[in-house]
Amino acid sequence: MASPLGMPAVPPRTPDPPWRTAWDSALYGPDGFYRHHAPADHFRTSVHGSDLLAEALLGLARHHGLTRVVDVGAGRGELLLGLHRLDPTLDLLAVEVAPLPPGLPDAVGWSAALPERIDGLVVAHEWLDNIPCHVVEVDGAGRPRMVHVDPATGRESLGLAVDDPGVPASVGGWLDRWWSLAGREPGARAEVGSSRDQGWAGVVARLGRGVAVAVDYGHTREQRPPYGALRGYADGREVDPVPDGSRDVTAAVAVDSVAAAVGGRVLRQREALAALGLSAERPPLSLATTDPGEYAARLARASRVADLTAAGGLGTFYWVVSGVGGVDPWPAG
Ligand SMILES: C[S@@+](CC[C@H](N)C(=O)[O-])C[C@H]1O[C@@H](n2cnc3c(N)ncnc32)[C@H](O)[C@@H]1O
Structure with missing residues (x-):
């Protein structure tokens, strides 16, 4: 199809989805x-x-x-x-x-x-x-807005403000209760x-x-x-x-x-x-002489527990x- 000026028509770009939608398709589509x-x-x-x-x-x-x-x-x-x-x-x-x-x-x-x-x-x-979650980001005017993303490139854009009637009230409600962005600098973000x-x-x-x-x-x-x-x-x-x-x-x-x-x-x-x-307590060193096999096994276990409990x-x-x-x-x- 050509435009009235004879140029090939460029199909209108589908708006990028909000993060939650893109994330859901990316993992479970x-x-x-x-x-x-x-x-x-x-x-x-x-x-x-x-x-x-x-x-x-x-x-x-x-x-x-x-x-x-x-x-x-x-x-x-x-x-x-x-x-x-x-x-x-x-x-x-x-x-x-x-x-x-x-x-x-x-x-x-x-x-x-x-x-x-x-x-x-x-x-x-x-x-x-x-x-998957909605992602929000504070814009240049200090308003938290929905973040949209191009699934192919990861390029992001800002959509509606979270208090816009087009955004589910649960988004702003959750943020107010658990992760307030009020007064935060532009670029501050949260996952809802x-x-x-x-x-x-x-x-x-x-x-x-x-x-x-x-x-x-x-x-x-x-x-x-x-x-x-x-x-x-x-x-x-x-x-x-x-x-x-x-x-x-x-x-x-x-x-x-x-x-x-x-x-x-x-x-x-x-x-x-x-x-x-x-x-994660290590076995006593004395065990290494009396029972080297048991010592090695208990030491290996202690090190695996240490891995799971590491600060x-x-x-x-x-x-x-x-x-x-x-x-x-x-x-x-
Ligand atoms: C990070 S992996 C963790 C796997 C494993 N529990 C572990 O700790 O190694 C998350 C797993 O959750 C599965 N998963 C995500 N959403 C699910 C759902 N709604 N129902 C069932 N499995 C789901 C994914 O397919 C994936 O295998």
Whole structure:
């Protein structure tokens, strides 16, 4: 088709979507990253490489007499495989958008959907940070505005102000309560955590009797990242967070807001693992002479626990823990 001046008509540009829409397609659309990529091929989490996290969660389940474990956002089933190795009698279910990976034992069930009701321990390990959010940024006049993004290039533009009637009131409401940008300088940003709150509340609502644990990296009101926490990862390294389906797109979780949505308690991973009996204490040196094999095994274990509890590393991850059906969720009360 040609224009009246004889020039080829340029099709009008489709407006860029807001971040939440682009992010959702990039991870979970038909060509989305998580439809085709195993998390462990791109980054390591605490469930890769050792069964220590599985051991701690097994201790929590046993403390409450729970024999069923549901893992939401289960990756390739690594955590459940660890639990199965430790206790083959457990009833295990992975809830995961990716298809069933080959070679998983029959004892690990696999589903794209949550069960209607869960009696047991429900875990989400590094799931919430992958729930897409709206992103907002303070413009040159000091107004927080919706950030839009070109999915192919990651080029951003500012859309409506968050208090515009065209923006869901929940965006401004969540920001006012949890991550206020009032009075902040141009360029200050936030990810709107209401989608994570709703996501986790939707899981916990299915718990009949049991304990829910969401583990993730995040922040609380006292230490929000001033320019937001949107990141991209691919092939083991950090890359620009372009929502083109080729990479993981993630942002740290406002864990205090998630906890408030489910009446949960927030702990750091190092506190949680210590309460569940995992110690990074090294074995006594004398053991190296009396039983060198045992010494080496205990030293290796202590170093793996140290990795999971490191200050400034995985130890600063958060656990949001809640109990349902009369269960006091935490062994220490
Ligand atoms: C960062 S990975 C974490 C995997 C694993 N839990 C771990 O810690 O290694 C997030 C996982 O959540 C899955 N996921 C995201 N949204 C989901 C949903 N609504 N239902 C089921 N799985 C989901 C993704 O496919 C991906 O495997």
